[in-house]
Amino acid sequence: MTDDAQLAKVTAAQAHLEQARIGLHDAVTAARAQHTWAEIGDVLGMTRQAVFKRFGSPRDPRTRATIDAAQVTLDLIDTTERVFRLIDAGDYDVLAPMMTKDTAAVLTRDLVLDTWARVVADTGNLTNCRDTRLELPDGTPVEAGETIRGTLIGRSLLDCDAGQWVGRVAYDANRNITGLHVVPPNHGPLLF
Numbered sequence: 001m002t003d004d005a006q007l008a009k010v011t012a013a014q015a016h017l018e019q020a021r022i023g024l025h026d027a028v029t030a031a032r033a034q035h036t037w038a039e040i041g042d043v044l045g046m047t048r049q050a051v052f053k054r055f056g057s058p059r060d061p062r063t064r065a066t067i068d069a070a071q072v073t074l075d076l077i078d079t080t081e082r083v084f085r086l087i088d089a090g091d092y093d094v095l096a097p098m099m100t101k102d103t104a105a106v107l108t109r110d111l112v113l114d115t116w117a118r119v120v121a122d123t124g125n126l127t128n129c130r131d132t133r134l135e136l137p138d139g140t141p142v143e144a145g146e147t148i149r150g151t152l153i154g155r156s157l158l159d160c161d162a163g164q165w166v167g168r169v170a171y172d173a174n175r176n177i178t179g180l181h182v183v184p185p186n187h188g189p190l191l192f
Contacts, residue, residue, distance in 0.1 A: 087112060087113070088126035092109040092112060120160070123165070127160060128158075131157045133155055153168055165183065
């Protein structure tokens with residue numbers, strides 16, 4: 001098989017995958033008219049919350065307009081990387097207002113910057129954030145443009161001068177930070 005034929009197979013498989021995603025979304029939308037999120041979740045092997053976050057149509061409570069999931073996804077990916085750049089720059093004053101009040105009370109300036117100082121002492125300063133993505137709390141990846149609602153996790157590989165870490169940011173439904181993790185790439189189970 002030629003290289004072009006192999007690439008054509010990849011292109012065709014990608015097109016089939018996209019058609020399947022659209023078909024699944026349409027099927028869930030149709031089923032929702034007569035079934036609960038829990039029933040649909042049982043069929044898909046997902047929780048009702050995960051199904052709603054993936055297929056529901058959340059509306060902004062202030063305007064009742066449908067939330068633009070694609071833009072929210074892109075914004076939170078950018079925000080996740082920004083969070084770690086702010087921490088590396090020691091700019092807690094910009095970071096703190098991005099957190100909920102309760103989170104800022106726990107993740108104080110001293111705690112965040114002292115923790116990051118230990119990271120820097122081990123591996124040097126942040127050089128790059130990459131492979132940043134959003135996940136549901138259960139680890140299910142969120143695809144760009146998916147309708148999402150509720151808690152989301154931003155995950156980024158943090159390249160430092162002499163090592164690598166995984167940075168995780170938990171966001172609530174209002175897109176405020178509710179938690180931060182900086183862990184080794186081979187980390188075990190986490191709180192979020």
